[in-house]
Amino acid sequence: MTKTLTFAVIHFTIATSVAFALTGDILLGSLIAMIEPSVNTVVFYFHEKIWQLLPSLQQRRQAIGIKTVSFALIHFTVAFSVTYLLTGDVLIGGLMAAIEPAMNSIAYFFHEKLWLNKSQCHWNECII
Numbered sequence: 001m002t003k004t005l006t007f008a009v010i011h012f013t014i015a016t017s018v019a020f021a022l023t024g025d026i027l028l029g030s031l032i033a034m035i036e037p038s039v040n041t042v043v044f045y046f047h048e049k050i051w052q053l054l055p056s057l058q059q060r061r062q063a064i065g066i067k068t069v070s071f072a073l074i075h076f077t078v079a080f081s082v083t084y085l086l087t088g089d090v091l092i093g094g095l096m097a098a099i100e101p102a103m104n105s106i107a108y109f110f111h112e113k114l115w116l117n118k119s120q121c122h123w124n125e126c127i128i
Contacts, residue, residue: 003115004045010107011037011044018100019083022092032096036082040075040104047071064116068109075101 015037020029051067076097084093 004041004048007044007108007111008037008041010111011040011104014103014107015100018096018103022095022099023087028086032083032086035086036079036096036100039078039082043074043078044071047074064109064112067112068105071108072101072105075104 012033016030016033019032019036020026023029023032047070079101080093080097083096084090087093
């Protein structure tokens, strides 16, 4: 759960910045930034569970790029859907779906690398 919460903080920060920049409306931007990461945080949790439970995915645990792409596709869909539903604007929904998940996918990649590294640490010796 700690992994999910640390990613949620990163996600909320990026979503708030992008939503406000796109809408220019602090209330609407904040609403998007609260709902979209909330939905994605729940999705992130289940994404992690699926990767842990399915043997075929577990064998690819070291393939951070594949895991990042799978989460990015889900993230794009959630970002567009939430933004479009709140704004009614396909352009803003599309921009949010392109920019915010792309930024979060980069953050996700590095977040995943840190957690993988953390799981390989033994006492004070870590594989870097």
